[in-house]
Amino acid sequence: MQNTPQQSPITLRINAGLKKRYNTEKRFKRMGISAIVIAMTFLVFLFGSIISNGYTAFQQTYIQLDVSFDQTFFTGENLAAANFPGLVKKTLYSMFPDVTSRNDKKLLTQLVSSNAAFRLMGMVTKDPKLIGTTQKIWVLADDDVDMLIKGHYDRNVAESNRRINDKQLAWIDALAANGKITKKFNTQFFTSGDSREPEQAGIWGATRGSIYTLFIALALSFPIGVAAAIYLEEFAPNNGWTDLIEININNLAAVPSIIFGLLGLAIFINFWGMPRSTPLVGGLVLTLVTLPTIIIAGRAALKSVPPSIREAALGIGASKIQMVTHHVLPLAMPGMLTGTIIGMARALGETAPLLMIGMIAFIVDIPGSVTDPATVLPVQIFLWADSPERAFTEKTSAAIIMLLAFLMLMNGLAVYFRNKFERKW
Amino acid sequence: MDLTADMTNQPFPTQLFGDDAIDTAEEKAKPSSRQTVGDPFVENPRMICRDVYVYYAEKCAINNVSIDVGRNEVLAMIGPSGCGKSTFLRCLNRMNDTVGTCRVEGDIRLDDMNIYDPSVDVVPLRASVGMVFQKPNPFPKSIFDNVAYGPKIHGLVSNKTELAEIVETSLTKAGLWNEVKDRLHEPGTGLSGGQQQRLCIARAIAVSPEVILMDEPCSALDPIATAKVEELIAELREQFSIVIVTHAMQQAARVSQRTAYFHLGDLIEVGPTDRIFTNPRHQLTEDYITGRFG
Numbered sequence: 001m002q003n004t005p006q007q008s009p010i011t012l013r014i015n016a017g018l019k020k021r022y023n024t025e026k027r028f029k030r031m032g033i034s035a036i037v038i039a040m041t042f043l044v045f046l047f048g049s050i051i052s053n054g055y056t057a058f059q060q061t062y063i064q065l066d067v068s069f070d071q072t073f074f075t076g077e078n079l080a081a082a083n084f085p086g087l088v089k090k091t092l093y094s095m096f097p098d099v100t101s102r103n104d105k106k107l108l109t110q111l112v113s114s115n116a117a118f119r120l121m122g123m124v125t126k127d128p129k130l131i132g133t134t135q136k137i138w139v140l141a142d143d144d145v146d147m148l149i150k151g152h153y154d155r156n157v158a159e160s161n162r163r164i165n166d167k168q169l170a171w172i173d174a175l176a177a178n179g180k181i182t183k184k185f186n187t188q189f190f191t192s193g194d195s196r197e198p199e200q201a202g203i204w205g206a207t208r209g210s211i212y213t214l215f216i217a218l219a220l221s222f223p224i225g226v227a228a229a230i231y232l233e234e235f236a237p238n239n240g241w242t243d244l245i246e247i248n249i250n251n252l253a254a255v256p257s258i259i260f261g262l263l264g265l266a267i268f269i270n271f272w273g274m275p276r277s278t279p280l281v282g283g284l285v286l287t288l289v290t291l292p293t294i295i296i297a298g299r300a301a302l303k304s305v306p307p308s309i310r311e312a313a314l315g316i317g318a319s320k321i322q323m324v325t326h327h328v329l330p331l332a333m334p335g336m337l338t339g340t341i342i343g344m345a346r347a348l349g350e351t352a353p354l355l356m357i358g359m360i361a362f363i364v365d366i367p368g369s370v371t372d373p374a375t376v377l378p379v380q381i382f383l384w385a386d387s388p389e390r391a392f393t394e395k396t397s398a399a400i401i402m403l404l405a406f407l408m409l410m411n412g413l414a415v416y417f418r419n420k421f422e423r424k425w
Numbered sequence: 426m427d428l429t430a431d432m433t434n435q436p437f438p439t440q441l442f443g444d445d446a447i448d449t450a451e452e453k454a455k456p457s458s459r460q461t462v463g464d465p466f467v468e469n470p471r472m473i474c475r476d477v478y479v480y481y482a483e484k485c486a487i488n489n490v491s492i493d494v495g496r497n498e499v500l501a502m503i504g505p506s507g508c509g510k511s512t513f514l515r516c517l518n519r520m521n522d523t524v525g526t527c528r529v530e531g532d533i534r535l536d537d538m539n540i541y542d543p544s545v546d547v548v549p550l551r552a553s554v555g556m557v558f559q560k561p562n563p564f565p566k567s568i569f570d571n572v573a574y575g576p577k578i579h580g581l582v583s584n585k586t587e588l589a590e591i592v593e594t595s596l597t598k599a600g601l602w603n604e605v606k607d608r609l610h611e612p613g614t615g616l617s618g619g620q621q622q623r624l625c626i627a628r629a630i631a632v633s634p635e636v637i638l639m640d641e642p643c644s645a646l647d648p649i650a651t652a653k654v655e656e657l658i659a660e661l662r663e664q665f666s667i668v669i670v671t672h673a674m675q676q677a678a679r680v681s682q683r684t685a686y687f688h689l690g691d692l693i694e695v696g697p698t699d700r701i702f703t704n705p706r707h708q709l710t711e712d713y714i715t716g717r718f719g
Contacts, residue, residue: 331565
């Protein structure tokens with residue numbers, strides 16, 4: 001403000017209101033900043049809780065067994081038919097010779113995952129020369145041992161309230177003292193399908209299921225959505241029918257997705273007889289879920305192309321379809337891709353409609369094609385979150401981390417393609 | 426074209442309006458009169474428009490306009506904003522088709538072909554009646570691709586050498602070749618406003634049209650760029666018929682041979698440019714060019 005006494009009345013009135021104006025601005029800025037701070041706090045809290053719960057799942061406890069592949073075990077022609085569980089038991093008993101009672105032996109064998117026998121079988125069938133030798137082999141520990149080693153079980157509670165009793169605790173400590181128990185990177189988690197045993201459960205089956213399902217959804221919804229948007233925006237006559245179609249598309253975008261699941265169940269599975277629980281049907285249902293989003297975003301993108309470009313193309317004698325494919329579509333493509341990604345991100349997280357078509361089934365095998373039964377990441381999260389075993393808690397968080405990573409990968413790709421297609425003006 | 430055959434196409438005798446007797450101030454047509462005065466018709470015209478009405482929904486935007494576009498001439502259309510000159514211009518290559526509510530009645534002929542006949546395809550029509558718009562609107566592509574686009578989609582060339590030749594000739598005719606020959610593959614949108622407009626003209630002439638329509642081509646340009654475009658228009662007249670809509674009366678006076686004055690959807694007066702600006706025969710025309718309104 002100036003200090004000269006000759007201020008005009010207008011200036012004085014303007015100056016009198018200035019403070020109020022600036023205060024409004026400051027207040028608005030403060031509200032904006034606090035909104036962002038609150039949002040960021042929740043985000044940090046969310047990520048913090050997921051990661052702190054889930055990071056331990058990327059390691060798994062292994063126990064080292066000194067297995068002697070005794071000739072007496074492999075008498076039959078078929079090596080795979082040999083008594084591998086017995087071999088595991090025998091090895092454990094030999095490691096703890098003082099365990100003699102039947103009950104204690106049972107407790108002892110519970111320390112090792114049932115997967116250990118399969119691992120030995122795999123090794124022997126692959127390399128029969130192992131027979132007759134003694135090998136130090138790391139096998140998966142049982143999930144309760146894993147939880148104890150990771151510190152999720154409290155040793156100090158009463159024995160009756162513990163999943164691991166005092167004897168087992170002593171054996172585990174003995175193994176740990178000899179360096180025969182350790183945590184290793186959990187490759188199993190990234191390579192196997194679901195399992196009832198938490199230590200054997202993996203995310204790869206659900207990831208493959210998600211990839212197949214999204215592939216089907218993208219391959220169908222992108223071309224159909226873009227074509228529909230182009231027709232409605234550029235070619236359709238402006239009459240009651242197109243209005244009706246537009247209203248319906250806008251309404252479909254808001255329909256709860258479980259309804260689309262029911263539709264998929266009725267049409268794709270019951271009427272067309274497609275195989276249930278498959279990525280094929282899942283992809284078709286998610287196509288229905290994402291189509292309205294893609295069409296609406298596509299039309300908005302087409303609308304935003306400046307009319308001068310259309311006039312330029314038409315003025316030189318381009319036909320309408322040439323105008324669209326040569327000029328309008330390339331300019332609208334970034335916007336359409338954004339819409340598609342929003343749709344795909346929604347499809348990736350969609351659970352409800354997939355429950356209706358049976359993708360909630362417990363499936364151990366990793367799907368090899370779109371017609372194999374499969375599940376998807378969000379459904380896998382739901383299944384694990386529903387399981388009572390303590391070890392599934394960390395698996396659930398790890399699966400959420402995988403889902404988020406998948407989402408970020410997809411969005412990253414989308415941003416890359418959008419920047420690639422974007423033209424400078 | 427045979428002259429006598431051409432005359433038969435004109436439903437009105439030229440003499441009806443070609444009355445040279447009315448040229449004193451006292452005898453000027455009254456402001457209330459909406460009858461076209463002057464000489465709207467020429468011998469051996471390129472385009473013939475008779476009794477043209479244009480409606481937007483129910484609103485009449487062009488009311489009974491009859492005018493000819495001659496060969497190798499620049500016809501300027503002037504008039505206050507909203508007088509319908511752009512609407513009329515856009516009828517000449519059916520750009521109004523893109524406006525859903527627009528309806529055109531009457532007879533518009535290009536070399537004897539009724540362009541509003543249902544059998545006429547707009548794609549070849551727009552190739553022979555090119556258009557340059559108010560705002561320079563090059564495609565967001567390279568300079569080369571901008572000019573090459575028309576010949577490519579109409580299949581005017583059979584190989585790349587021919588295409589390159591057309592691009593060079595068109596850019597040369599548009600007076601842009603020397604400025605852009607070293608950066609043909611840079612985006613056309615990176616040029617200055619005046620260069621962009623000349624690029625648009627080059628794009629229009631690349632398909633060898635017969636008529637070029639220009640809708641206020643200089644209104645977004647500075648005086649130097651405007652001078653260049655005007656110079657270009659004068660050169661292009663040797664090959665094409667040009668119809669130009671302009672708000673600048675000086676521009677009309679500089680570039681055109683004939684001038685048409687529109688007022689609220691009516692064609693008020695048509696005549697040789699020098700006569701329109703020195704001795705208008707309609708009171709409205711005089712009021713407009715002397716700056717009494719508009």
